Amino acid sequence: EDQVTQSPEALRLQEGESSSLNCSYTVSGLRGLFWYRQDPGKGPEFLFTLYSAGEEKEKERLKATLTKKESFLHITAPKPEDSATYLCAVQRDNYGQNFVFGPGTRLSVLP
Amino acid sequence: ETGVTQTPRHLVMGMTNKKSLKCEQHLGHNAMYWYKQSAKKPLELMFVYSLEERVENNSVPSRFSPECPNSSHLFLHLHTLQPEDSALYLCASSQDTGGETQYFGPGTRLLVL
Numbered sequence: 001e002d003q004v005t006q007s008p009e010a011l012r013l014q015e016g017e018s019s020s021l022n023c024s025y026t027v028s029g030l031r032g033l034f035w036y037r038q039d040p041g042k043g044p045e046f047l048f049t050l051y052s053a054g055e056e057k058e059k060e061r062l063k064a065t066l067t068k069k070e071s072f073l074h075i076t077a078p079k080p081e082d083s084a085t086y087l088c089a090v091q092r093d094n095y096g097q098n099f100v101f102g103p104g105t106r107l108s109v110l111p
Numbered sequence: 112e113t114g115v116t117q118t119p120r121h122l123v124m125g126m127t128n129k130k131s132l133k134c135e136q137h138l139g140h141n142a143m144y145w146y147k148q149s150a151k152k153p154l155e156l157m158f159v160y161s162l163e164e165r166v167e168n169n170s171v172p173s174r175f176s177p178e179c180p181n182s183s184h185l186f187l188h189l190h191t192l193q194p195e196d197s198a199l200y201l202c203a204s205s206q207d208t209g210g211e212t213q214y215f216g217p218g219t220r221l222l223v224l
Contacts, residue, residue: 004153034212043201043215044154045113087154098167099213101154 002027004090004102012108013078021073021105023088033071035064036087038104044087047073078109114138115216117202123222124192132187132219134202142208143185145177146201148218154201160185161208192223 007022025033032051036044048057050066057064061082063074073086085104092098114137124130136143145157159167160179174196176188185202199218205211 031209036215041199041218041220043113043115043117043203043217046212046214049212089154098156098159099154103151103153 002090002092002100004088004100006086006088006102006105008105009103010106010108012110013075015079015109015111016077018074018076018078020075021086021107022070023073023102024070025088025090025100025102026069027090027092027100029092031091033066034089034091034099035071035073036089038085038087040085047086075107078107080109080111083107083109113214113216115202115204115214117200117216117219119219120217121220121222123224124189125224126192126194128192129188129190131189132200132202132221134185134187134216136183136185136202136204136214136216138204138206138214140204140206140214141182142205142211143179143182144203144205144213145185145187146203146215148199148201150198158187159208166208189221192221194223197221197223 003026005024035047038044048064053068065072085106087104089099089101118133142161147155157171158177163179178186201218202216203213205213
């Protein structure tokens with residue numbers, strides 16, 4: 001059965017304190033791994049798509065990386081506005097319709 | 112603004128009411144999705160439509176009834192809901208269903224009394 005786990009469940013950082021969020025997955029034939037950011041009461045906002053091990057994507061203070069078993073979202077020198085829940089999702093190779101989401105990591109960045 | 116809109120944004124209904132959620136996408140996509148997001152639980156895929164045809168139904172109770180009249184509009188008809196159905200209902204769209212990024216609307220916060 002496909003599974004996506006995320007750690008930590010919650011993370012509190014001081015402004016400027018870099019860290020990483022983890023997304024571990026077990027899926028037969030990964031088609032893509034997706035990172036989203038979700039603010040309270042809003043829909044998820046797309047950040048990155050990664051398709052193959054070794055791939056990296058960057059956007060402002062965020063950098064996503066992918067291995068065969070996990071993905072990391074690195075946050076460099078975070079700011080309070082980076083506070084949100086970060087979700088990852090995987091899509092299987094031969095079952096394109098179905099995204100499996102992880103439970104998310106709730107990030108708080110304190111000024 | 113992602114190009115996916117949902118109405119209403121908030122809804123309170125009794126267990127005997129009938130209501131509908133509406134989703135519209137302005138992205139020219141061919142696939143649309145309904146998700147349920149409950150507190151402390153991952154997003155749960157409910158329905159998938161590709162070119163107005165339902166292609167996925169993840170064992171959703173019949174009190175939820177989707178409708179996709181065209182590739183830009185998606186509805187979720189609700190009737191005789193239970194309090195445990197209270198959640199954030201999210202609509203998403205993607206170009207197609209094969210590995211494409213999904214873009215989400217802001218959601219409808221539903222409370223069933």
